Amino acid sequence: MNWIAWIILFFLIADFLLQLAADWLNLEALTDEIPKPFQNIFDPEKYRQAQAYLRTNTRFGQVAGAVDLLLLLGFWFVGGFSLVDNWVRSFGWGSLVTGLLFIGVLAGLKTLVDQPFNLYATFVIEHRFGFNQTSPAVWIKDRFKALLLAMGFGTPLLAGILAFFQYAGSSAWIWCWALVTLFMIVVQFIAPTWIMPLFNRFELLEPGELKDAIMDYARAIGFTLDTIYVMDGSKRSSKANAFFTGFGRHRRIVLFDTLIAGHTTDELVAVLAHEMGHYQLRHILKMMTLGILQTGVLLFLMSLFIHTPALTEAFYVERPSVYAGLVCFGLLYGPVDFFLGLIGLWVSRRHEFAADRFAIDTTGKVRPMVDALKKLSVHNLSNLSPHPFYVFLSNSHPPVLQRIAALEDEGLRTEVGRRRSEVGGLRSED
DSSP, X not given: OOHXXXXXXXXXXXXXXXXXXXXHHHHHTOOSSOOGGGTTTSOHHHHHHHHHHHHHHHHHHHHHHHHHHHHHHHHHHTTHHHHHHHHHHTTOOOHHHHHHHHHHHXXXXXXXXXXXXXXXXXXXXXXXXXXXXXXXXXXXXXXHHHHHHIIIIIHHHHHHHHHHHXXXXXXXXXXXXXXXXXXXXXXXXXXXXXXXXXXXXXXXXXXXXXXXXXXXXXXXXXXXXXXXXXXXXXXXXXXXXXXXXXXXXXXXXXXXXXXXXXXXXXXXXXXXXXXXXXXXXXXXXXXXXXXXHHHHHHHHHHHXXXXXXXXXXXXXXXXXXXXXXXXXXXXXXXXXXXXXXXXXXXXXXXXXXXXXXXXXXXXXXXXXXHHHHHHHHHHTTOOSSOOHHHHHHHOSSOOHHHHHHHHHHHHHHHHHHHHHHHHHHHHHHO
């Protein structure tokens, strides 16, 4: 083992142990007492069920993570990367096709390892806690469609990256960055209309009180909205959600059918006000920009290491190649990706607070947003009191209790400001 191998091994194990520590702290933070804001909505039995759901998923994740790490280390140290490389080279194809096959085989092996865990999580854990609505046929179709999409979109993108690093010299990373950026932008436009309908059915929200309320709100904030969609989320899970996706005329606001069933009109408008807030505050554009910058860092660092023989030698690959260097660098890049990921999670949590403020500032109501968050947390068996270190390490959303406290504080400040304004107006009249 050379110095690169030792660095990769250290960070693989450190990352696993860090996650174990975060999980342990998160479970230790659980209490039997229902937090005060939820005492009127979370009955004791449901609360115990939410805690059991967290414990089950945490322990299952730890087992899956340990197996994944052990299999990776075993594959590495028995020379698995070298065996696959020698096998794909034996066909005598060009470096580009050989590289695609090499990466495809490794991705296929990783997928085979992941599927039993995905199967157990869906049909055992999610079923036990009353969430799973997926049939085996739908589950298989989803995997088949995802595979076709990965091949259809991923193969040309990967071929372009390999070709640039093979032939474009020192400027290869810039060309790759441009290619990946274009790909990310295109996917944002086509995902709502081409990709997502492959997995779910999207129907226009029927005319009525809810649609009128949403359209009135959108007009009030100057948000151009022609259509609102309802997605058959209940096809796979009873969990509820809403989201905003796409840009321009391809953008969509989507409500899960399970969300509509459990909330009042005011609550649903508040949820969508939050989602519109992400768009109006340019959060989607900012996160996409952050992703593009992270990609640039990745590709630049890759350009420094991808042709280094020591990189592939760390994985016992005897003959250096661009495609082997790309795979090996993915493991070496882990520590950098970890720290950049923490920045992204921090930004995302700030965006959630900002979108919440936008929702209550523009609707003029605090209670519907608070009630919606409470109902969603109860329905989805959310962890109400995650440990701060776990949140820092893993969560893209702030804890719901913090969001509720921030909403109520903002609402109180708004109410005080309104009353002061009214009092000032009366004094002026006097």
